[in-house]
Amino acid sequence: MTRYLVTSALPYANGPIHFGHVAGAYLPADVYVRTLRMLGEDVLYVCGTDEHGVAITINAEKAGQEYGEYVKHWHADIKQTFDELGIEFDVFSGTSQCAQHVETSQEFFTQLDANGFLEKRTTEQLFCPKDEMFLADRYVVGTCYSCGKPGARGDECPSCGTWIDPLQLTEPACKLCGTTPERKATTHWYLDLPKLRDAKIGDWIQNHEWKPNVAAFIQNLLDDVPQRAITRDMRWGVPVPSEVSGDEQDKVLYVWFDAPIGYVSFTKELMAARGTPDAWKDWWQSPDTRLVHFIGKDNIPFHCLVFPSMLYGVQQDYVMPWQVPANEFYNLAGGKFSTSEGRTLDLDTFFETYDREVTRFYILSTLPETADAEFNLDNLVTLNNAALAGNLGNLITRVLKFIAKNNDNQVPQLTEAHREQYDTMMLTDCGEIGDPAEWVTQYRFRKAAETLIANASVANVFMQRTEPWALRKTDPEAAASALNTLCEYIHWLARWMVPFLPNKAQALWEMLGRPGKVADQPWPGVPQRATWRSFEGGEALGEPAALFPRMDAPVAADA
RNA sequence: GGCGAGGUAGCUCAGUUGGUUAGAGCACAGGCUUCAUAAGCCUGGGGUCGCGGGUUCAAGUCCCGCCCUCGCUACCA
Numbered sequence: 001m002t003r004y005l006v007t008s009a010l011p012y013a014n015g016p017i018h019f020g021h022v023a024g025a026y027l028p029a030d031v032y033v034r035t036l037r038m039l040g041e042d043v044l045y046v047c048g049t050d051e052h053g054v055a056i057t058i059n060a061e062k063a064g065q066e067y068g069e070y071v072k073h074w075h076a077d078i079k080q081t082f083d084e085l086g087i088e089f090d091v092f093s094g095t096s097q098c099a100q101h102v103e104t105s106q107e108f109f110t111q112l113d114a115n116g117f118l119e120k121r122t123t124e125q126l127f128c129p130k131d132e133m134f135l136a137d138r139y140v141v142g143t144c145y146s147c148g149k150p151g152a153r154g155d156e157c158p159s160c161g162t163w164i165d166p167l168q169l170t171e172p173a174c175k176l177c178g179t180t181p182e183r184k185a186t187t188h189w190y191l192d193l194p195k196l197r198d199a200k201i202g203d204w205i206q207n208h209e210w211k212p213n214v215a216a217f218i219q220n221l222l223d224d225v226p227q228r229a230i231t232r233d234m235r236w237g238v239p240v241p242s243e244v245s246g247d248e249q250d251k252v253l254y255v256w257f258d259a260p261i262g263y264v265s266f267t268k269e270l271m272a273a274r275g276t277p278d279a280w281k282d283w284w285q286s287p288d289t290r291l292v293h294f295i296g297k298d299n300i301p302f303h304c305l306v307f308p309s310m311l312y313g314v315q316q317d318y319v320m321p322w323q324v325p326a327n328e329f330y331n332l333a334g335g336k337f338s339t340s341e342g343r344t345l346d347l348d349t350f351f352e353t354y355d356r357e358v359t360r361f362y363i364l365s366t367l368p369e370t371a372d373a374e375f376n377l378d379n380l381v382t383l384n385n386a387a388l389a390g391n392l393g394n395l396i397t398r399v400l401k402f403i404a405k406n407n408d409n410q411v412p413q414l415t416e417a418h419r420e421q422y423d424t425m426m427l428t429d430c431g432e433i434g435d436p437a438e439w440v441t442q443y444r445f446r447k448a449a450e451t452l453i454a455n456a457s458v459a460n461v462f463m464q465r466t467e468p469w470a471l472r473k474t475d476p477e478a479a480a481s482a483l484n485t486l487c488e489y490i491h492w493l494a495r496w497m498v499p500f501l502p503n504k505a506q507a508l509w510e511m512l513g514r515p516g517k518v519a520d521q522p523w524p525g526v527p528q529r530a531t532w533r534s535f536e537g538g539e540a541l542g543e544p545a546a547l548f549p550r551m552d553a554p555v556a557a558d559a
Numbered sequence: 560g561g562c563g564a565g566g567u568a569g570c571u572c573a574g575u576u577g578g579u580u581a582g583a584g585c586a587c588a589g590g591c592u593u594c595a596u597a598a599g600c601c602u603g604g605g606g607u608c609g610c611g612g613g614u615u616c617a618a619g620u621c622c623c624g625c626c627c628u629c630g631c632u633a634c635c636a
Binding site for chain 2 (some may be wrong): 014228299383389394400469550
């Protein structure tokens with residue numbers, strides 16, 4: 001049986017997560033997973049924080065915290081944001097916390113080495129004699145040899161954008177203590193991407209079907225793949241396995257090497273917790289698995305080239321990615337979200353004013369699927385008032401309050417004589433609009449959200465045409481039948497809403513007097529004339545309430 | 560510097576492999592309705608598709624040049 005193994009890019013445990021991340025990799029994945037589950041598919045959704053790397057050690061030291069303490073803080077912070085937005089993983093671990101991660105990463109490294117896909121090389125690097133450590137990447141600062149300006153980092157000059165070779169920096173200095181570093185030889189391992197490309201990955205990439213924006217991105221990727229160093233001289237990280245390292249001391253796997261392996265080790269952790277420690281193989285080493293990576297576009301090279309190369313290179317029948325529905329970037333009205341530049345929203349304050357699920361729906365409606373898009377508060381308010389409050393929400397209250405007032409809050413009776421006419425009226429338009437899930441499975445989430453609203457609109461038209469408020473005076477049976485039909489349709493909408501608005505869907509479910517969790521219902525698909533009705537008439541309804549209060553226009557931003 | 564994306568109605572955006580009068584939502588105007596969250600329904604106005612060339616019977620859609628905006632550049636999706 002087909003299995004869907006869904007991952008979202010591991011967020012870096014170095015700061016709060018923002019809507020840009022949410023829109024890029026997490027919210028679409030969550031909607032996808034919820035939809036597949038209701039469709040009856042076997043799905044596993046894996047994520048966790050990426051907790052190694054130089055940026056974390058620098059910032060933890062600045063904050064005066066232990067590395068482990070530092071990443072746990074951000075792990076919890078990030079997890080809370082996901083909880084607030086209703087993003088639910090099967091496992092949300094972390095690369096420094098997961099018990100299986102070190103062993104799994106080391107196995108990858110050892111196997112790649114044994115299979116001839118690693119190369120060991122010795123080069124000169126900068127070493128700080130005072131701190132007694134090699135100055136990897138951003139641990140070294142200096143004057144740019146290209147533009148002559150100070151402030152260049154060991155990897156890149158922020159002034160002119162030149163990709164820096166730290167050995168050539170003018171007046172290099174240790175970022176921690178300012179000491180002038182010296183050159184010292186060090187040995188590292190390199191992932192032989194050219195060899196992996198020629199062995200398999202090149203053909204695989206060429207022949208794989210990618211989402212259009214992904215295909216455009218990776219087109220030139222293969223021509224000039226370099227070998228990449230996958231080890232670093234530091235202590236925070238997964239140690240290079242001793243059987244390979246030999247005499248080399250204090251070397252860890254480079255963070256981008258061990259991070260994606262987290263997808264595998266977190267799966268192992270989950271299965272171990274479930275008491276079936278070998279079950280991870282059913283997901284990672286089975287031809288029945290469809291591996292789907294949700295990422296932002298900056299992660300395309302990793303997930304389309306590097307990680308597949310690693311999965312192939314260990315030669316243990318790992319699955320290759322099935323789809324990589326990468327999104328473009330989601331900006332904050334006018335510029336990008338950036339924690340470091342203060343272009344960000346304080347989510348705690350934000351959620352005091354703006355409903356979480358409305359926010360979730362707005363982000364889904366504006367996802368950067370094909371091009372960069374932006375988050376705009378005015379548009380969020382407009383979407384809420386027009387589509388959610390005016391269309392979907394008002395449909396629900398106008399029908400249910402009418403029934404509460406005039407039919408003792410019970411589902412009105414359908415008279416057989418009216419069934420065909422009302423089925424036709426309701427289902428013809430709805431059939432043309434179609435099933436939101438069909439768009440979800442094509443990763444067209446904006447279109448899916450739009451389809452949900454368009455379907456609600458069908459019922460507003462139905463009510464306008466049948467006019468039950470007038471009809472009940474002239475033909476009560478017809479009026480009851482029309483209202484019965486509207487109840488059926490809202491019953492349908494409640495299930496369609498689940499992936500997009502999970503809590504609102506549940507609230508609606510209860511207003512309809514339905515027991516249990518709506519998320520446990522099977523996906524209803526497009527209503528079919530012969531089978532779509534399920535109310536007998538006479539069922540007690542719950543208390544009708546407005547699901548989507550109107551919002552006031554936001555106060556003009558002081559930006 | 561390298562790479563990439565985008566410039567389509569007032570606003571936010573759709574526009575498959577080039578093919579009849581360029582679409583949606585919001586906003587705006589007029590009409591209808593009163594069950595409902597000043598909500599709903601119907602109709603309408605509004606665009607020489609960034610600029611200049613080219614290919615073609617036919618281009619928003621392909622090619623060349625230019626202008627503008629933005630992003631990435633491997634440790635912020």
